Amino acid sequence: MTGLVRLVDDDADLREVLAQTLTLAGLTVEPFADAATALAGLDGDYPGIVLSDVRMPGMDGLQLFAHLRGLDPDLPVILLTGHGDVAMAVAALHQGAYDFLTKPVAADRLTASVRRALSARALVLENRRLARRAGQEAARAEPALAGDSAAMIHLRDSLDRLAEAQSDALILGPSGAGKSVAARAIHRLGGRRSRALVVLDCAAVEEAGFEALLLGGQPPRGPRRPGLLEQAHRGILCLEDVTALPAPLQARLLGLVEAGEYWPAGAAAPRPLSVQILATATGDPQPAMHPGLYFRLSRAVLRLPPLADRREDIPALFRHYLQAAADRLSRQVPPLTDLVLARLAAHGWPGNLRELQAFAEAHVLGLTPWDGPGDATDRPALPDLVAAYEAGLIREALRHTGGNATGAMALLQVPRKTFYDKLTRHGIRPGDYRD
Template sequence: MTPLLRVRLIDDDDDLRAAQRQTLTLAGLEVEEFSAAEPALAGLSPDYPGVVLTDVRMPGMDGIQLFQRLHALDPDLPVILLTGHGDVQMAVSALQDGAYDFRTKPVAADRLIAALRRALATRALVLENRRLRLPSLDAAAAHPPLMGDSAAMVRLREMLHRVAEAESDALIRGPAGAGKSLVARAIHQQGRRRSRALVTVDCASVDAAGFEVLLTGQEAAPGSRLPRRPGLLEGAHRGILCLERLDDLPRHLQTRLLALVEAGEFWLPGAAAPRPLDLQILATTGPSGDLHEGLFYRLSRAILEVPPLSARREDVPALFRHFLQAAADRLSRSVPPLTDLLMARLSTHGWPGNLRELQGQAESHVLGVGPWTPDTAGGDRPALPDLVAACEAGLIRDALREARGNATEAMTLLGLPRKTFYDKLSRHGIRPADFRSQ
């Protein structure tokens, strides 16, 4: 990601503005200068590739009013205020309202340039995140990531929608490959923070020695023209921080993480005051992930259980067809036929790898190299009783879905007497109540 170097400078003092322009230009920054706030608003948009440096005391529209206008235009546009000693309290208040930083005049050139480079690095990160999010939002609209009509998936979608609306922290639990990261992305896409960053960190691969730098960032080396490295907390501010496999993070780092997010603010190196920290936190763990007690209570305001594929077998055919079409499109191949034997194998397989295994099986089928393709040797053929049982369970579920969970109506559709119907429900572990909300 190439750092942006543009600074919009506003100051009504011509001599001071000229001196600042020269200092910033010598530091390699591209300067756009204005003698008043009103003209400086012209041409600015949420895509502006730079930051704003403005004096506070100016005739007409002052620097605070300019910041408020800019904040309404784009809350993520960094605005640095230049203040006299009498304006410090005013600047601190603006900082709490979302201003990026303030500097008290006279400000040393090296400190001002360092603050601007931090702001430029932050701006570059925001614009890059926005650019990367656009395709994923389009893809999500075209291919819903959490498919299935099983009762477990209906409940899961209802709960994640509530979490998204409430902007609540949440703990997402489930076995490997079940789709926990898909749940986190769906919460982001459905919530009010969808225009903000979704910053994801894999806690299982975190280096303990670099943990603090990863979260809070790292200042550039003295004399370097490169910007500082922003931390994850800074990148996720006003957005969502997703902590994948949080139960794999060592306990002492979980304690430090809790302290950082509970503080509600963080310090940038060389900053005059702390910056507020506004986060929605999502964390994924295994079915019984081991978390620090305080961190668990912080995240357990909502607990979303992602079921294994074996607990929602009725969703397997539709999911397989979805993955099959996606693989065929990506590989520029036609979708191969689905035989009765293949569908029976899909229904009787245990799927220990969950969605990840099912997706891999679909791609193998498109390529014609999987163990279940007609012309490939190997693979266990399901026994006839297993095939019959899988078919019977599928027909019962279809009837209950059509009858919206009404057992009497489903019996009529299947032509079964009451006792036989309920014996089969018990044998297959099917509950009519699970189909009443579908």
């Protein structure tokens, strides 16, 4: 069995002996003389374990262990102790340390403990990989994130990278485009999926109660109420409509997050705080945001496209919403008439996914506008219907041929000049449909 061990000990001679023992056992050793240097380059995906002495100048082994717990509570840490440090090491064991070994430690005892820790680490990383794959499949099954348009392929790739990095981020897009859905997908895909996703509706926050909302409350009678920070620790805090939160409250939240600790209501000591922040907004959020919070979040920006920019996804999305509405309302899925298909292609969908979902439900209920008797003022003009239907057929042909214009011309049975004239008229580029 091979494995990676980050060894931290300020005693050069002992460090060399330990490294040699582990190397002879077939393990790969990364030796460090101090804890601060050993922290560099460590993240939640580190494929090995940490073996550290307790007593070291500067940051000692227990402080290093506390940092590593905040980084990844599932990272095995083995502590090396002198006889006088056993009580201290046992306390660390209760706090989550994997093992402690008393110096001098026998080679077989050392390698056995390290191998067990490496096996535990490998199992954790494999479970995370499987959970991440399940999260990716769930994200792709989410209608708001489905589709074969270039915009959605790029968006899903961005979601994967954001989730993997566990980065704070701004999620921008028009109303109804699925910003909250994107935040839930990042939670499902990322390393914090086993922890809570806590959502704060910033438009509903009252300034007078904000401190208690963050830190919790201790009523005279009854249990203590945990605050949002306690609930979101090691998870994700999603600030919905962040621009609705007054700037002083944004500054207070930023200060707590950057301090990395907070005082819960009724607590005798501060608690560590590790939280990923996602914030949603419509339009340009910078003018309404505290500069510090804006620049912290804007290091990663995810932009959700309006539905009008992913028209080729609309028919499949509509069919999904139709089926979901029919199931919920215990009705049959109605047929898609040419008139409904034409409206799907011609309408601008300013309400985006939310409007499309409402239209699907109305269609299931037989209340589709201008699909029967009643006011027809919302009916598109015939030229608009024809143009939208034609554009939809061209896009479908290009999807079928993978962006091959010659193949699309053959499918549609139109001459080259006519085909390219129509591409120009509808603003369609064959290159957008190539892999």
